[in-house]
Amino acid sequence: MAKTLIEMEASARDYGRLASQRQEEYLNVLEKVESTPAEVNAAVEARDAMKQKYEALNAEIAAKKAAMNVSEADENKPSKREKAVDGFADMVRGVVSNNRIAKLDDFKNAVLAPTTAPVGPSVTERSGAWALPTNVSTDFISTPLAPNPLVDAAAHSAIVNLEIPRIDITFGDAFNGIADGETAKEIELKGSDVKFGRVKSKVFVGLSETVLAGTNLALTQFVYSRLQDGLLKLEANRAFATKPATGEEHMSLYNAANAITKVTGDDLYSAIVAAIADFEDEYADNLSIFMSRKDWFAIQTKLANGNSSFYSQTPEQVFGIPVHLTAKAVKPVIGDFSQYHVNYDPTTAQFEQDKDIKTGIVSFVATTWVDAQVKLAAAFRIADAKGSLPSLG
Structure with a gap:
């Protein structure tokens, strides 16, 4: 079933939180003196993978909005209500x-x-x-x-x-x-x-x-x-x-x-x-x-x-x-x-x-x-x- 724009935006918010979490985990690994190269590489891969998913989903959302003629300017502009x-x-x-x-x-x-x-x-x-x-x-x-x-x-x-x-x-x-x-x-x-x-x-x-x-x-x-x-x-x-x-x-x-x-x-x-x-x-x-x-x-x-x-x-x-x-x-x-x-x-x-x-x-x-x-x-x-x-x- 095709995802709606609202569902995609909800997933993007989750991906954004996870991407921030992976970045923190990567920094924690770097700060540990006893971290091994393998642990550093694993943290980098996890961070980059989530960042890639986040950016890819946002690109899809932007494309869907463009198809629906919804611009960022219109989205942020206060409505009459x-x-x-x-x-x-x-x-x-x-x-x-x-x-x-x-x-x-x-x-x-x-x-x-x-x-x-x-x-x-x-x-x-x-x-x-x-x-x-x-x-x-x-x-x-x-x-x-x-x-x-x-x-x-x-x-x-x-x-x-x-x-x-x-x-x-x-x-x-x-x-x-x-x-x-x-x-x-x-x-x-x-x-x-x-x-x-x-x-x-x-x-x-x-x-x-x-x-x-x-x-x-x-x-x-x-x-x-x-x-x-x-x-x-x-x-x-x-x-x-x-x-x-x-x-x-x-x-x-x-x-x-x-x-x-x-x-x-x-x-x-x-x-x-x-x-x-x-x-x-x-x-x-x-x-x-x-x-x-x-x-x-x-x-x-x-x-x-x-x-x-x-x-x-x-x-x-x-x-x-x-x-x-x-x-x-x-x-x-x-x-x-x-x-x-x-x-x-x-x-x-x-x-x-x-x-x-x-x-x-x-x-x-x-x-x-x-x-x-x-x-x-x-x-x-x-x-x-x-x-x-x-x-x-």
Whole structure:
């Protein structure tokens, strides 16, 4: 079987070690006063034989590389991945060690980070991490991130001073014939454009000396994964906040500022079914449900009514549309979540350090500016059983 380049290079490394060993053995023989000519000749032969094998194998490796169009220059040249990792790791160490502030826009070339990004269909384009170097996320994140189903369902972008039509272009010609209904009334009331502001968001990553002293790749994985983890948590917390922070009320699907219709039923299952049926046709193909596992298990138990086979049914099979289970959804929210839009300002993200004097822990802090808007409240419903709907702010 033909040897691969990797296998040949591994053998060459072994040959190199053996060649060095044979050279040491030859020198030891020479240094011994009592060594015989025969012992010297044997040591010379052993040294030269291994050296010849080592050089011959390296010649074969060079020939194989040439055939594969792999030059030494290309091999030693840092790849884009390596440049991204090294740039990010150097920035982190510089911020923590020198107590300086780094702006993403200042070192975007080093980490290949975009300053603007379109709303796209891929998870990478909608990851909610446009305030960070996205190529690092794509290539290197290995630890699990915080569960945030909004990553796949909501719209994301990174455009400075974003302003978009309230009737989003994703609907195409679907709204051309609409002259009444909740959507038309909402557009007339709120205006045809949605304007995004900027809300400061901070994510803290505690760093130990061990992490800082580790490899660039390990440091990048650790810091970046936790920064993105924090941003994802912030998105979900704001979207489903029952008591949003001052200035963030408009980000909450539950808040009265968005005036999302509440639908009740005799029980939670009936309320959700009624909510699904309450939508205009234009939203029907994109509906999904965000609800807690507690609510789903309660519905499952009630519908099963002692029939154990029913427990094999998935939420999607029961409701006929995608269902996302998250503890953050204290009341089921049904809707076209592409009408919930998160926008990051990518030019103002900055990184700095913060040291807790009491604990001695140094934090790497990312400050980002973000806003989230419910583009069309008509695209959502909140479901609950009669008599149990609490005040959601």
